[in-house]
Amino acid sequence: MRIGELAGRTGVSVRALRYYEQQGLLAADRSPSGQRHYPHSAVDRVRLIQQLYAAGLSSKAIVQLLPCVVDGRATPELIGRLAAERDRIDRRITELAGTRDRLDSVLTAAAENLRTGRPCPARARREAA
Template structure:
């Protein structure tokens, strides 16, 4: 079966099939003119590879699990790989949930501004800046000749 035929039957692009070959997930034979040909069983293999990708597995893990599929026996190593990938995905989901919760808090604050969360609401915009006011007052007092306790 030619690359276009398998791509159509498996519902993937020819580029995906070339990538699968490059990653060692799929094999083909070459004709004398260099065209790829695949066995009929390649359609099911491509669908299985797609399921692994849909499950969030990277190609390097898929490559290590496929021999178990071929032999029909799950090895302890393959099961450990799958469990590790599940733990990685769970951790990523936890991180995304935390990010979503932080965004929810920010949305709530934006919809319900309060002085606790928004510095601009703590003092009116026309209130003088404390640092500028105290130094300006000290300068004004010194300029007018008024003595303060520190100057005596």
């Protein structure tokens, strides 16, 4: 399939697909006129790349991890890298959950202030100044 079709099937821009190719994340055959042609398996590969990017991995990390994830060719180093990325994601999840909890507290207090007619503390300080 050509690059435009791959972009349409995956929702990824043509520019991003070219970047993936430059980074070694995706490979295409070239026609005699220079057009890129991708195998049908490229759709799944692009979706996997997008998932790994969404998890916060860099293109450099993805290039190193793809053989393990896609082909099952794992080395102790790759397994260690995958475990480290998982741990990093777990730490980020914990941080985000803490941020969400703080936001929930602010929302609860703001809703209570609206219910009782009291201004929020920051607004009350500004009005008093």
